[in-house]
Amino acid sequence: MNSKLSKVGVVGAGRVGAAVANALVMMGVCVSVVLYNRTKDKAEGEAWDIEDAIPLLEECDILPTDKYEDFADCDVIVITIGAQASEGQSRLELLSDNADIMRSTIKELDRVAPDAILIIISNPVDVLTRIAIKTSTRPENLIIGSGTVLDTARVRYQLGKLINISKQDANIYVIGEHGDTSVIVWSNALIGAIPLEKFSLPQGTSLDKIKSEYVENTRKRAYAIGERKGGTSHGISTVAAQLVDTVLRDEKQIFTVSVKADSEYKIGEEVVLGLPCIIGKKGIERKLHIPLSEEEQSGLEHSAEKLNEAYESVM
The missing domain is CATH 3.90.110.10 (Lactate dehydrogenase/glycoside hydrolase, family 4, C-terminal)
Known part of the structure; x- marks a missing residue:
């Protein structure tokens, strides 16, 4: 893979997903970022805000979308989607909310980008990574949780x-x-x-x-x-x-x-x-x-x- 020719997807444009998209651009990791959110306006707002800094950085395209199909040619996809922990709530307490979201997300990504490497940072990341491995049709080595x-x-x-x-x-x-x-x-x-x-x-x-x-x-x-x-x-x-x-x-x-x-x-x-x-x-x-x-x-x-x-x- 050539990072200068690579396309990276981010699932979720919330606080964490937007920060991931921004970090990818700031660090010059890839040439193109696809930022997905169920509400396209949210993805557009975050993408446009990041876009404004690109003239001061390495060139990078950001595509805001509400369609999984736009992940089709991504090399790597970062999954951030799901509820975030509220004050005092443990990561494991998020599990019931996020397990079903992970299963449905993995099925969509298997459909449109079966060869992409998935990086999971949704919480609780260890259990959700296990669910992703169990759900996905792609080889286990292509599914990476951010772990510790x-x-x-x-x-x-x-x-x-x-x-x-x-x-x-x-x-x-x-x-x-x-x-x-x-x-x-x-x-x-x-x-x-x-x-x-x-x-x-x-x-x-x-x-x-x-x-x-x-x-x-x-x-x-x-x-x-x-x-x-x-x-x-x-x-x-x-x-x-x-x-x-x-x-x-x-x-x-x-x-x-x-x-x-x-x-x-x-x-x-x-x-x-x-x-x-x-x-x-x-x-x-x-x-x-x-x-x-x-x-x-x-x-x-x-x-x-x-x-x-x-x-x-x-x-």
Whole structure:
């Protein structure tokens, strides 16, 4: 795929969908964006607003539409459609509202763009990705949930800030549910090539203190943002645009996306949750196994159990 010749679709022109379309244009990810909304006026308003910035950026066309047929020649389609969490509402509490929307959306996309790679950022993303995999006729590797990519970015940012290094050198992953049962994999965390447990931390800071604070901060970050501005949009839209860019450029980057777990994780191979994978032009090109401590394994099993219960509740 050539990103300069690529067309990307966005399903939903709400707060998150509009932010995704804007991020795609701002980051110069593709040459054309199709922005779909059931109400075309909404799609037009958001598209025209973004269009006004294009003379200051790389050239990009934006097509507002209320017809799924306009996705027919898209290489990648980002799904943002569905109800957003209200203040204090967990992602899993959105499931009953969004499960049927996901099924109908996937059927439409299978009809008009059966070969496109789908990137799902609707919540609860892990369960909705599992529903998409179950519903779709396309191969599983072409369906990617955003998983814990944003959670991982949050931890890396805060950790890098605390110990005063580049955030890109804070090599630590968050896995499991994108939500209240997420698991930070401290046991394999590296600062550059140095294990975190052997890294010299700032005076007055201990690893135990970091662990206790970061677990809660990571899980509550979205709630804190929601309380202040009504919901998240910028972080997750950048995640979506980065995943699209990685696919189009065939970069083979590692992201903790929503996938079915391999047998090594011992949590059941039908459960879908955030785990490290290599992403490229074929979508999910390889699933990776990250060694876990006993505590982390227990946390992942708990996360899988909660997600499986949620999935079964809407089947």
